Amino acid sequence: MDFAFMAEAFPQIVGAIPITLLMVFVSAAIGWVLGLLFALVRRADVQFFSQAVAVFISFMRSVPSVILLYISYYVMPAVIYFYGQNIGIEINVSGIPAVVYAIAALTLNQAAYASEVFRSAIAAVDEGQFEASYSIGMNKTQALQKVILPQAMATAMPNLGGLFIMLIKDTSLAYYVGVYEITATANLLSMPTLNFIEAYIMTTVIYEVLSFVFNQMFRAEENHLKRFRAVLAAQV
Amino acid sequence: MEYMVQIDHIHKSFGDNHVLQGVSMNIKKGEVVVILGPSGSGKTTLLRTINFLDAADEGSITVNEARVDAQKHSKAQVLELRKKTAMVFQNYNLFANMTILQNVMEGLVTVRKFKKSDAEKMSMEILDKVGLSEKYHCYPSQLSGGQQQRAGIARALILDPDVILFDEPTSALDPELVGEVLNTIKAVAQTGITMIVVTHEIAFAKEVASRVVFMEGGVVVEEGKPGEILVNPKEPRTQQFLSRITGGINQKSA
Numbered sequence: 001m002d003f004a005f006m007a008e009a010f011p012q013i014v015g016a017i018p019i020t021l022l023m024v025f026v027s028a029a030i031g032w033v034l035g036l037l038f039a040l041v042r043r044a045d046v047q048f049f050s051q052a053v054a055v056f057i058s059f060m061r062s063v064p065s066v067i068l069l070y071i072s073y074y075v076m077p078a079v080i081y082f083y084g085q086n087i088g089i090e091i092n093v094s095g096i097p098a099v100v101y102a103i104a105a106l107t108l109n110q111a112a113y114a115s116e117v118f119r120s121a122i123a124a125v126d127e128g129q130f131e132a133s134y135s136i137g138m139n140k141t142q143a144l145q146k147v148i149l150p151q152a153m154a155t156a157m158p159n160l161g162g163l164f165i166m167l168i169k170d171t172s173l174a175y176y177v178g179v180y181e182i183t184a185t186a187n188l189l190s191m192p193t194l195n196f197i198e199a200y201i202m203t204t205v206i207y208e209v210l211s212f213v214f215n216q217m218f219r220a221e222e223n224h225l226k227r228f229r230a231v232l233a234a235q236v
Numbered sequence: 237m238e239y240m241v242q243i244d245h246i247h248k249s250f251g252d253n254h255v256l257q258g259v260s261m262n263i264k265k266g267e268v269v270v271i272l273g274p275s276g277s278g279k280t281t282l283l284r285t286i287n288f289l290d291a292a293d294e295g296s297i298t299v300n301e302a303r304v305d306a307q308k309h310s311k312a313q314v315l316e317l318r319k320k321t322a323m324v325f326q327n328y329n330l331f332a333n334m335t336i337l338q339n340v341m342e343g344l345v346t347v348r349k350f351k352k353s354d355a356e357k358m359s360m361e362i363l364d365k366v367g368l369s370e371k372y373h374c375y376p377s378q379l380s381g382g383q384q385q386r387a388g389i390a391r392a393l394i395l396d397p398d399v400i401l402f403d404e405p406t407s408a409l410d411p412e413l414v415g416e417v418l419n420t421i422k423a424v425a426q427t428g429i430t431m432i433v434v435t436h437e438i439a440f441a442k443e444v445a446s447r448v449v450f451m452e453g454g455v456v457v458e459e460g461k462p463g464e465i466l467v468n469p470k471e472p473r474t475q476q477f478l479s480r481i482t483g484g485i486n487q488k489s490a
Contacts, residue, residue, distance in 0.1 A: 131289050132329035136343035136395060137319040139311075146346055150333040228333050228375040 006198050009189045013202055016185040017210075019099065023171045023181065026103050028164060031110025038115035040144070043122060053115070060112030065105070066173050072105035073098065073177040102174035106167065113163055121156035122148060154226035161218030165211050182206055239298075240265040240430045241399050246285055246295035246306070248278075255281045256292070257454035263399070263447075268431045270441040270462070273451035274477055279434045282451070283401050286432065287321045288314045300398040319347065322392035326404040328384040330376040336363065336387045337372040343395045362390045366420050382413030386420050393424065400424070402433040438482055442466050450474045 038053045060068070077093040084091035125148050133143035172183035180188075182203055190199035241263040248256040255278045263269055271279045284290040286297055292306040299320045304313045322343075330339050337359055344355035363372060366386040376384050385405055392400050405421065406414045418440050425431055425444045435441065441448055441462055448465040450458045450473075458471045469475045 126329075126332075128325060128327055128329035129331065132323075132325065132331065134289060134318060135287055135321070135323035135325075135401075136391065137315060137347040138343075139315060142346050146342065147331050147333065154333075229377055 002193065002195050002198055005190075005193060005195045006202060009186070009195075009199065010202055012189060013182060013186045013199075013206060016180060016182045017206065019179065020168070020171045020181040020210075023099065023103055023106060023174060023179075024164070024167050027106035027110050028167055031107040032114045032160070034107070034111035035114025035116075036118050038111060039118035039122060042115070042119060057112045057115055060108055061116075065109055065170050066176060068109060069102060069105045069173050069177055073101040076101055076104065098177045099174065099179045102171070102177060102179050106170060106174075109170070110163065110167060114160065117156050117159040117163065118152065121152040121159075124155050125151045150225070154222070154229070157218060157222040157225055161215060161222070164214055164218065168210055168214065169207065239263060240267075240300055241286070241432070242296075242298040243282070243286065244296045244298070246282065246292045246297070248281055248285055248290060248292050255454050256285065258295070259451075259454070259456055260295075261449065261456070261459075263430060263432065265430055266428045267446045268425045268433065268444055269447045269449060270445035271432065271434045271449045271451060272436070272438070272441065272477070273457075277451045278454040279451050280403055283323075283403050283432060283434050286399075286401055287318050287323055289323075319395075320398045321401060322395050322397040322399075323401040323403060324385070324388050324392050324405045326407050328376070328381070328388045328408075330384055330387055330391070332376055335373050335375055336368060336379070339376070339387060340391050340394050343391065348395070359390070359394060362394050363387070365423075366390045367416075380413060381409045382416045385409065385417045389417075389420055389424065393429075397429075399430040399432060402431065402435070404434050404436070406435065406437060436481065438466060438478070450477065452477070 038057065041049050041053050044050075063071075077096065080096075081091055081093045129147050129151065130143055133147045138146070171181055174181050175184035175187065178184075186199040186203045187196075190196050239262045241261070243259060243261040243263075246256050246259045247254070257278075259278070259282055261269070271282065273279045281290055285292040286299070288297070288304065294306050296303060296305045297317065298304075299317055302313070302316045302320050304317045330336070331342065334342065337356065340359040340363060341352070341355040344350040344358065345352055350358075360369075360372065363369060366389055368383060368387055368390065371379060371383060371387070376387070379387065389405075402421065406417050409417060414437070418437065421431075421433070421440075422444055433441075433445075445462045447459060448462045449456055450465060450469070450471070452473050458465060458469060458474045465474065466478065469478060
């Protein structure tokens with residue numbers, strides 16, 4: 001073990017945590033909102049949109065994340081460039097940082113998985129809750145907002161927590177398109193002296209700690225959301 | 237205005253099953269109508285077509301001048317109709333994510349746009365009336381079935397509806413809890429509010445109903461004062477049903 005290398009490299013790898021978390025937070029925030037919208041569109045059975053969403057989800061779930069990332073990174077710039085030309089604007093696509101393409105790919109990936117989580121969580125809410133809402137004169141939006149979604153979120157929370165942890169790990173794929181996040185930084189630092197084992201031990205520890213912290217946060221939120229249920233709390 | 241609730245030639249099918257085959261009924265303000273009938277007779281479905289939880293295929297429903305035609309209506313009309321009615325469910329259907337107090341307040345705050353403080357005060361008063369003063373801040377899952385159903389009645393009452401629809405309100409309760417809920421419903425009936433009650437509680441019907449309707453096979457077989465229908469039914473189908481449910485006690489005493 002090259003402890004001198006570890007002591008020197010560790011702060012730099014830790015320094016890459018913010019870029020990893022940036023990808024995680026932005027992708028989860030946008031992806032989950034999209035996912036919820038997709039779930040509601042499918043539930044409402046809106047003509048054309050429901051089918052389009054179903055196809056999108058099935059496509060997203062069958063393509064490996066890394067391929068999605070490559071498509072985003074190599075195809076999107078060309079699309080954006082030609083679209084810009086079409087409407088008469090010269091867009092400097094090489095000026096867009098790689099992390100944007102990584103976030104785009106991760107966001108769509110999250111949207112697809114989160115929509116399935118939300119769909120099953122909404123379906124798990126008893127139909128009688130809708131009926132009671134309607135019986136006191138609520139419209140559909142009020143029923144969803146006040147009664148159905150608060151209950152569905154409690155059901156969705158464990159799966160969202162799982163998605164979130166997967167997302168943290170998936171950000172390491174951004175390495176392939178040149179984003180200097182945790183894995184990329186560790187790998188590059190280890191190359192000159194071939195200290196790969198040390199580098200991977202350090203990244204493992206960092207991912208473990210991140211997962212642990214966010215896992216605890218999701219458990220706490222889960223317990224808060226399902227306080228109305230007469231069952232035991234999840235172990236924190 | 238003559239009638240509070242007008243049910244006009246309602247038809248309803250689920251697939252090939254023609255559940256309601258042209259049911260009509262006019263109900264005056266303050267009447268307590270109890271609907272009896274064997275299971276599958278369409279009585280619960282009829283109740284659910286009144287507030288359009290099940291949309292009828294044909295016919296129309298009018299509650300205090302809000303008329304909804306089954307074949308031609310807007311969402312706004314259905315919403316208007318629902319705002320004039322309230323329902324008490326067999327399985328209580330309290331909002332699981334809200335406390336008892338929030339359950340009762342919800343309609344006032346979200347639908348009627350009351351101020352929260354006013355809604356809270358009114359809700360507490362009504363919860364006191366149904367004997368749930370100690371339970372304001374409990375969640376439904378922490379209450380017994382009887383307590384949940386009384387909260388369900390409070391949730392319906394607070395909206396001051398033109399008619400309250402009771403869908404087998406005691407059928408899911410443990411036998412020893414039926415009494416407390418029936419007493420609450422009796423107290424509600426005495427306030428002069430219009431009620432339509434689907435139930436199997438014959439004794440309750442006798443005591444509270446101003447009219448008893450016997451349904452079978454998707455039609456009204458017979459209706460009249462509880463003294464007539466329950467003691468001296470004319471139709472053989474009503475006689476059969478009552479003798480099955482009471483073990484023939486009524487026939488002997490009649």
